[in-house]
Amino acid sequence: SQQGEEDPQALSIQEGENATMNCSYKTSINNLQWYRQNSGRGLVHLILIRSNEREKHSGRLRVTLDTSKKSSSLLITASRAADTASYFCATDDDRGSTLGRLYFGRGTQLTVWP
Amino acid sequence: DAMVIQNPRYQVTQFGKPVTLSCSQTLNHNVMYWYQQKSSQAPKLLFHYYDKDFNNEADTPDNFQSRRPNTSFCFLDIRSPGLGDAAMYLCATVRGVGGYNEQFFGPGTRLTVL
Numbered sequence: 593s594q595q596g597e598e599d600p601q602a603l604s605i606q607e608g609e610n611a612t613m614n615c616s617y618k619t620s621i622n623n624l625q626w627y628r629q630n631s632g633r634g635l636v637h638l639i640l641i642r643s644n645e646r647e648k649h650s651g652r653l654r655v656t657l658d659t660s661k662k663s664s665s666l667l668i669t670a671s672r673a674a675d676t677a678s679y680f681c682a683t684d685d686d687r688g689s690t691l692g693r694l695y696f697g698r699g700t701q702l703t704v705w706p
Numbered sequence: 707d708a709m710v711i712q713n714p715r716y717q718v719t720q721f722g723k724p725v726t727l728s729c730s731q732t733l734n735h736n737v738m739y740w741y742q743q744k745s746s747q748a749p750k751l752l753f754h755y756y757d758k759d760f761n762n763e764a765d766t767p768d769n770f771q772s773r774r775p776n777t778s779f780c781f782l783d784i785r786s787p788g789l790g791d792a793a794m795y796l797c798a799t800v801r802g803v804g805g806y807n808e809q810f811f812g813p814g815t816r817l818t819v820l
Binding site: 627632634640680693694696699701 | 712746748749751794796798808809810811812814816
């Protein structure tokens, strides 16, 4: 299975600190995406990084991708209480990803304390 | 502006009583997905449509059916809900194919089976 695995499963930090979450996957990919899910809500797309990219930024988010290690990291800088959520990585696979099928990991539950 | 809408947000049904969840989208995306997500788990793809072409995941139980009468609407029918079907059901859409684009999720329907 291509399903990604996030690490750690849970992360608890203070406001202002940086939060780093990691994702590993198994097969070659075309792209990797990160999503956020507030409790009891749907997923919201954060950022997409293509297999030929190594790093991407969006506001306070920084994503890296190491295809040789089949891993990615999501860094949230200067975290806020409102960043409290679950964060999921999702990958396609490069076998002609049928209809945009994504494989999600179990997520990292981030708690940011005021 | 709401882009992917799911109704109802909360659904309570009795064991064995059929239930239908609905999803609508204003994005005119040709691909729609239904996911099942249980607590602290990854979203699990049940099936997806490319236009009217239906694609079932191999491990989706026969108890789950879907209909897509037009581009905007997609329904998930659970014919005889069991206690194990209690979960969050997420609808998502994507433009195009190939896994290169973000998926847009609705807020989800939380299903409780009594």
